[in-house]
Amino acid sequence: MRTTLPFLILAVLTLAGGVAAMTLRRLVHCALCLTVAFAGLAALYLNLGAEFAGLAQLLVYVGAIAILIVFAILLTRGGDDKAEPSFSPAGAAGVVLAAAVFAVLGWAIVTSGILHQAANPAAPPAPMRSIGLALMQRYVLPLEVIALMLTAAMIGAVILALREKRPQPEQDQRSAQ
């Protein structure tokens, strides 16, 4: 079994979206390209037969996180053009480090022998019913922990984003009088 053409197209789309999201100057354009990368990943999951994960990715990332990032950019006035230097030694070091990480990962993949190994050709059935049963039976404790963590994260995000109170309003009133 060989790599199919749709997989390659989706992979190129995803990687192009990721590169554009990390290199464009204006933050709003970055957020839109990031959305393209997330949508491409969701399509990759669907292409690989993981329908539930692909739809969850579409719902959570394209639907929620992309909107959240756009809101954060607009609320912090990040849409303004800034004089970001196009080249800096720290930036070059970061790119070199990322390239080194990719080289190590690629070396590990190429030398691990899976290039010539026959992959499991049969498309595995992953119906929603079996995923739901697994979530409700075998993985019910992690599911409850995740629910608790999401609640805590929601409350924490609301508290963090609340407007800070003035330090001492009584003193201000006294000085005004």
Added chain:
Amino acid sequence: MNPLAACLLVSALLFAIGLAGALTRRSAILVLAGIELMLNAANLNFIGFWRFGPHPEELTGIIFVIFAIAVAAAEAAVGLALILAIYRHARTSDVSEITEMKG
């Protein structure tokens, strides 16, 4: 090419892109976006190993990806709220200008 190897290579490339963005960009929001890209690359690895691994009927890869997506959503919400709070305090979201914790 073996489809599993293609999956892993795409995932490694996406991880490197996210790492480069998180290390080089100066906007805190884009640093967070780079971290999200790295998390997604790991998820693609899980899906690839589930799809082409020896025991796809176990569904472990899909369940792990679902939990990872939930954790990443919580992380993004809290991270963006932190960036908003820092912006309100320091009037900037540039990570190279936020140099002190006590404003």
